[in-house]
Amino acid sequence: DSEQPTYQRVLLKISGEALMGDAGYGLNPPTVERIAREVKSVHDLGVEICMVIGGGNIFRGLAGAAQGMERTTADYMGMLATVMNALAMQSALEAEGVYTRVISAIRMDEVAEPYIRRRAVRHLEKKRVCIFAAGTGNPYFTTDTAATLRANEMACEAIFKGTKVDGVYDKDPKKFPDAKRYETVTYDECLQKHLGVMDASAIALARDNSLPIIVFSLDEPGGFRGILAGQGTYTKVH
Ligand code: UDP
Numbered sequence: 218d219s220e221q222p223t224y225q226r227v228l229l230k231i232s233g234e235a236l237m238g239d240a241g242y243g244l245n246p247p248t249v250e251r252i253a254r255e256v257k258s259v260h261d262l263g264v265e266i267c268m269v270i271g272g273g274n275i276f277r278g279l280a281g282a283a284q285g286m287e288r289t290t291a292d293y294m295g296m297l298a299t300v301m302n303a304l305a306m307q308s309a310l311e312a313e314g315v316y317t318r319v320i321s322a323i324r325m326d327e328v329a330e331p332y333i334r335r336r337a338v339r340h341l342e343k344k345r346v347c348i349f350a351a352g353t354g355n356p357y358f359t360t361d362t363a364a365t366l367r368a369n370e371m372a373c374e375a376i377f378k379g380t381k382v383d384g385v386y387d388k389d390p391k392k393f394p395d396a397k398r399y400e401t402v403t404y405d406e407c408l409q410k411h412l413g414v415m416d417a418s419a420i421a422l423a424r425d426n427s428l429p430i431i432v433f434s435l436d437e438p439g440g441f442r443g444i445l446a447g448q449g450t451y452t453k454v455h
Contacts, residue, residue, distance in 0.1 A: 224445055226265040226341060228373045229256065230364035233274035233302055235379060235435050243274055244305050253309035255441040256346065260315050264445065265341040267371050268348045269364035270306055272298030278356065292356030296323060299360060303350035310346055317346045322354030334370055341371065361419035369426045376428060377444065378415065379435035384452030385414050401453045414454055430454040
């Protein structure tokens, strides 16, 4: 078909929870496969794709720290959890015939490539989907910050943040039926009103580099490709 992609290179950020489907924990293979098919359909358009996947479905550093574990240790466990999710996504994408690389911010050479910026750029140019794992490699950060960092480093035109809701609302739409969705919202408004798009360091990093964040729902089938073409409902943070 004659569908022309508006973007050349993007980063898709999904939380670990997006992979658990209806389960309360871990990975739900049909959900991982569905997301892989959505990524493939965008990849088929020739768009270069980076991915960052969270780890909250397996381990969250803060929750571990709350139970008395040292924060940094708990955060490293969280980062390792993202590697498992990245490997699951790699496997699902390759089953769809999409070439991928898992690139880890923490060295584990038998499992994933180390992060070398120029090498990652080369993978993208060769149309391999780059799945960036282990967050930023540093405790006290989140995978949202990792997504913003990698999107800047890879010169992505935007971050697409797939969530359970179709954008950013002025209050929680699951609790308040009169919640209003923003069509667009500024970085500063997100920070001032604590809109919960991403954590503050991620938003500040996006703002300082004028990197748009597009928040959309992963639950709508065909969503990612449609959103890339500007269809469907979403919020653009700019
Ligand atoms: N984490 C970290 N540094 C990073 C990225 C992640 O320490 O650069 C840890 C942190 O403990 C976090 C966990 O990994 O709670 C999982 O990441 P995140 O909470 O961002 O996952 P998501 O909510 O997107 O599933």
